[in-house]
Amino acid sequence: MQLIDTHVHINFDVFESDLEDIKTRWQQAQVVHLVHSCVEPSEFKSIQALADHFGNLSFAVGLHPLDAQKWTNTTETEILNYAKSDQRVVAIGEMGLDFYKASNHQQQQQVLEAQLRIAHQLQKPIIIHCRDAAQKLKDVLELFWQQTGEVKGVMHCWSGTPEETQWFLDLGFYISFSGVVTFKNAKTIQDSAKIVPNDRLLIETDCPFLAPVPKRGKRNEPANVRHVAEFLAKLRDVPIETLAQQTTDNACQLFNLSLDD
Ligand SMILES: [Zn+2]
Numbered sequence: 001m002q003l004i005d006t007h008v009h010i011n012f013d014v015f016e017s018d019l020e021d022i023k024t025r026w027q028q029a030q031v032v033h034l035v036h037s038c039v040e041p042s043e044f045k046s047i048q049a050l051a052d053h054f055g056n057l058s059f060a061v062g063l064h065p066l067d068a069q070k071w072t073n074t075t076e077t078e079i080l081n082y083a084k085s086d087q088r089v090v091a092i093g094e095m096g097l098d099f100y101k102a103s104n105h106q107q108q109q110q111v112l113e114a115q116l117r118i119a120h121q122l123q124k125p126i127i128i129h130c131r132d133a134a135q136k137l138k139d140v141l142e143l144f145w146q147q148t149g150e151v152k153g154v155m156h157c158w159s160g161t162p163e164e165t166q167w168f169l170d171l172g173f174y175i176s177f178s179g180v181v182t183f184k185n186a187k188t189i190q191d192s193a194k195i196v197p198n199d200r201l202l203i204e205t206d207c208p209f210l211a212p213v214p215k216r217g218k219r220n221e222p223a224n225v226r227h228v229a230e231f232l233a234k235l236r237d238v239p240i241e242t243l244a245q246q247t248t249d250n251a252c253q254l255f256n257l258s259l260d261d
Contacts, residue, residue, distance in 0.1 A: 001030045001240070001241055001244045001245075002030060002032045002033075002244060002245075002248050002259065003029065003030055003031045003032065003203070003225055003226060003229055003244050003247070003248060004031070004032065004033045004034070004035070004203075004225075004247065004248050004251040004252075004257075005026070005031055005033075005034050005035070005203070005204055005205050005207075005222040005225040006035045006154065006156075006176055006202045006203065006204045006251050006255075007035060007037050007094075007127070007156050007157065007176060007178070007204035007205065007206050008034050008035070008036050008037065008204070008205060008206070008207050008222055009036070009037055009039070009206070009207060009208065009209075010022070010034070010036065010050060010207065010208075010221075010222070011036070011043055011046045011047050011050055012208055014208050014219055015208065015221075022221050022222065022223070023054065025221065025222075025223035026221070026222040026223045026225075028223065029222075029223040029224075029225070029226040030226070030244075031222050031223060031225055031226070032056060032248075032259055033056045033057070033058070033251070033257060033259060034054070034056065034057045034058075034222055035057075035058050035059065035060070035090065035091070035204075035251065035255055035257075036050065036051070036057055036058070036059035036060065037059070037060050037093065037094050037127055037156070037206075038059060038060045038061045038062050038093065038094065039063075039064040039067060039094070040063055040064065040067050040070055041061060041062075041063065041075060041078045041079055041082065044061055044078075044082050047059045048086060048088075051088050056259075056260070057088070058088050058089075058090040058255060058257060059088060059089060059090070059091075060089065060090065060091040060092060060093045060094065060127050061079050061082045061083055061089055061092065062079060062091075062092045062093040062094055062095050062115055062126075062127070063075060063079075063095065063111055063115065064094050064095070064096075064129060065095065065096045065097050065098045065102070065108045065111065065112065065129060066098050066101055066102055068102075068104060068107045068108045068110075068111040069104065069107065071107075071110075071111045071114070075114075076114055076118060079092065079115070079118055080118060080121075080122070083118070083122055083124060084122070089124070090124070090125070090255040090256060090257065091119075091124055091125045091126060091127050091153075091255060092115055092118055092119040092122070092124050092125075092126050092127070093115070093126050093127030093128065093129070093153075093156075094127040094128065094129045094156060095111070095112050095115040095116070095126060095127070095128065095129070096108075096112060096128045096129035096130045096131075096133070096137065097109065097112060097129075097130055097131075097133035097136055097137050097140075098129060098130070098131045098132070098133065099131065099132045099133040099136070100131040100132040100133075101131070105136070109136070109140060112140060113140065113144065116141075116144050116148070116151060117148065119151045119153075120144075120148055120149055120151050125151070125152040125153045125154065125254050125255060126151055126152070126153035126154075127153065127154055127156050128153055128154065128155050128156060128173070129156060129157070130155060130158075130160070131159070134160050134161075134164040134167065134168075138164075138167045138168070138171070141171055142171070145171065150171075150172060152172060152173075152174075152254060153172075153173055153174070153254075154173060154174040154175070154176050154202055154254060155168050155173050155174070155175050155176065156176045156178075156204060156206070157176065157177075157178040157180065157204065157206045157210070158175050158176055158177055158178075158189070158192065159180055159186075159188075159189050160189075160192060161188055161191075161192060162188075162191050162192045162194075162195050164192075165192040165195060165196065166195065169195075169196065169197070169200060173200070174200050174201070174202050174250060174254050175192070175193075175196045175200055175201060175202065176201075176202035176203065176204045177189070177193050177201075177202070177203060177204070177228060177232060178203075178204050178205060178206045178210050178212070178228065179205060179206075179210045179211050179212030179213070179215075179216070179220065179224065179227065179228055180210055180212075181193050181212075181228065181231060181232065181235075182212040182213040182216075182227060182228065182231045183213065183216065184213075190235055193232060193235055193236070194235060194236060198246045199246070199249075199250060199253075200250065201232070201243075201246060201247055201250060202247055202250055202251055202254070203225050203228045203229050203232065203247045204225065204228070205220050205221065205222055205224050205225045205228070206220070207219075207220035207221050207222060207224070208220050208221070211224055212224055212227040212228050212231065213227065213231070214227070215227065229243055229244055229247065
């Protein structure tokens, strides 16, 4: 069995002291590849160093909506240069809209649109962060698809309703579930996870955040993507091996990964 954790932040300080142990545990959990997300371009060097060190790690470069105020007139060039200079850059992001924690809606939208243009230009998939903003995001993406063209991507750490899930499936997106789907009160998210077609489903930890049951409340780490996979397999009534194969194939397809096994 092979699993891919499609969204990690192991460059954060909380992992500094025991990364080798964390690697041992993800290997034991049969996690064969990580896709590292990026909150802001200043992280690029540290993420690149992790990819040098660990090998089976691809990554994104982009600016998170909650850091939208950090966009400057050099950010676009920075993202473009990083993405072009390192073949391990497999996506642009994370980008998106977060109306739950911030009210700079206009600024977030501008920064999102700028990154959509970069991804379209480079023909790279996007990693979308969306919280309490599904309707606005749908409108922005639909307009972009019409005016500029389609971009492939993933709705990461997805927590939307089945209706919202269908919107983004219709736009061509993959839908990625994190540990949140395992929580007891996550009925709506579980309903969404049931309607995602086999060829659009992805799994992630979003570590260090949001550890799945039975690790809830602890620091999260890539090995725990196994718990997300097991939960989704049960929920969708398929063997864990089948779910692992499907989600790994999907990750390879979206991010153009080739696993060196
Ligand atoms: Zn993230």
